[in-house]
Amino acid sequence: MTNDLSSYRQSDTWKEILSEGTVWQQVLEELNRSAIINAILAQSRKRREWVFVGCGTSYYLAESAAYCWTLLTGQPARALPGSEVLLFPKIVQAEGTEIQAVVISRSGKTSEAVRAAAVLSHDLRVPTIGITCAENSELEKGCEMTIVLRAADEQSTVMTRSFTSMLIASQYLAARAAENAAFIADLRKLAEQFTPRIPLLGEQMEEFVATHTFADYVFLGQGAFYGIARESALKVMEMSCSYSQVFHTMEFRHGPKAIVGPETCLTFFLSDAAQDREAEVLAEMKDLGGVAIAICNRAADKLRWASDLLVEYSFSGDELALLAAFVVPCQLFGFFTGIKRGLNPDHPKNLTRVVMLD
Ligand code: F1P
Numbered sequence: 001m002t003n004d005l006s007s008y009r010q011s012d013t014w015k016e017i018l019s020e021g022t023v024w025q026q027v028l029e030e031l032n033r034s035a036i037i038n039a040i041l042a043q044s045r046k047r048r049e050w051v052f053v054g055c056g057t058s059y060y061l062a063e064s065a066a067y068c069w070t071l072l073t074g075q076p077a078r079a080l081p082g083s084e085v086l087l088f089p090k091i092v093q094a095e096g097t098e099i100q101a102v103v104i105s106r107s108g109k110t111s112e113a114v115r116a117a118a119v120l121s122h123d124l125r126v127p128t129i130g131i132t133c134a135e136n137s138e139l140e141k142g143c144e145m146t147i148v149l150r151a152a153d154e155q156s157t158v159m160t161r162s163f164t165s166m167l168i169a170s171q172y173l174a175a176r177a178a179e180n181a182a183f184i185a186d187l188r189k190l191a192e193q194f195t196p197r198i199p200l201l202g203e204q205m206e207e208f209v210a211t212h213t214f215a216d217y218v219f220l221g222q223g224a225f226y227g228i229a230r231e232s233a234l235k236v237m238e239m240s241c242s243y244s245q246v247f248h249t250m251e252f253r254h255g256p257k258a259i260v261g262p263e264t265c266l267t268f269f270l271s272d273a274a275q276d277r278e279a280e281v282l283a284e285m286k287d288l289g290g291v292a293i294a295i296c297n298r299a300a301d302k303l304r305w306a307s308d309l310l311v312e313y314s315f316s317g318d319e320l321a322l323l324a325a326f327v328v329p330c331q332l333f334g335f336f337t338g339i340k341r342g343l344n345p346d347h348p349k350n351l352t353r354v355v356m357l358d
Contacts (some may be wrong), residue, residue, distance in 0.1 A: 108137020
């Protein structure tokens with residue numbers, strides 16, 4: 001692929017981003033027919049605390065999945081990078097508790113993820129579920145049960161549809177555990193409604209990148225959107241080698257805002273529930289000269305006027321079902337920024353598709 005904007009349509013990364021809504025529909029249909037979901041629900045019914053584990057993008061997925069698990073089921077849940085389980089297994093606090101572990105890995109090969117599953121299952125005696133996009137993986141061999149999302153696997157190094165699809169799968173499992181059929185219907189509605197929106201988002205982000213140049217990037221979110229902010233920052237870093245930082249939105253006032261200036265791009269992930277407070281931070285950063293992207297479900301007028309770029313979904317269902325869609329504009333942001341900088345998102349600098357340790 002040459003690096004000019006006109007030929008990007010040949011790239012695997014572009015095709016995989018473009019396929020997200022369609023793949024989400026396929027994944028939901030497969031999950032609905034899957035016997036493994038029923039087996040997981042039966043085996044984990046008595047578990048009282050959930051620990052989601054992953055590396056890189058899959059760790060940020062674990063963060064969002066843990067937040068969704070608690071909001072949907074009422075059970076406590078937390079996220080850990082695979083390395084923490086390996087280096088400090090006592091952090092899991094498994095003795096005498098009813099913990100259920102979920103290890104997430106697109107490849108099912110990442111050494112830290114596979115080894116963390118072994119520590120959880122064998123050393124800590126914590127039942128472990130796997131979520132992956134790869135068939136017959138080491139992860140699947142090391143977990144009691146594994147959800148395999150074949151339709152979401154990717155050729156590219158950078159994770160895009162695998163992230164959103166495995167997030168949706170974790171939300172589906174939580175909704176089934178909570179017997180919340182309405183939420184599952186909302187996931188299906190989102191997948192259908194979002195599919196035609198992706199090309200339009202691509203045009204919007206391509207135009208924004210073509211007309212703006214930034215020195216650094218900040219991503220801000222609260223609650224379940226914080227994991228989305230973390231993943232969004234990673235997309236821009238991986239695909240464009242840009243300097244990105246992530247904070248809880250209201251935390252940004254407590255010092256980090258010192259960096260804000262005309263070359264700072266701040267992306268806000270605004271929730272329906274706390275938009276007033278989150279939009280106040282956006283307005284303040286605009287007053288400091290920053291450029292603001294707002295990604296939300298419904299924009300209040302003051303947010304609409306203050307944003308330099310607004311992505312508004314106007315989704316009628318549970319805003320948590322919209323979570324996967326919030327990351328797609330930033331997958332596109334990283335993609336077009338990388339191309340503008342003469343990079344090839346299919347072959348990101350310094351990265352390999354899987355991190356294998358000796
Ligand atoms: C995890 C990961 C990716 C990263 C790169 C290297 O992969 O760290 O997040 O973008 O591809 O691997 P996995 O465990 O989900 O396969």
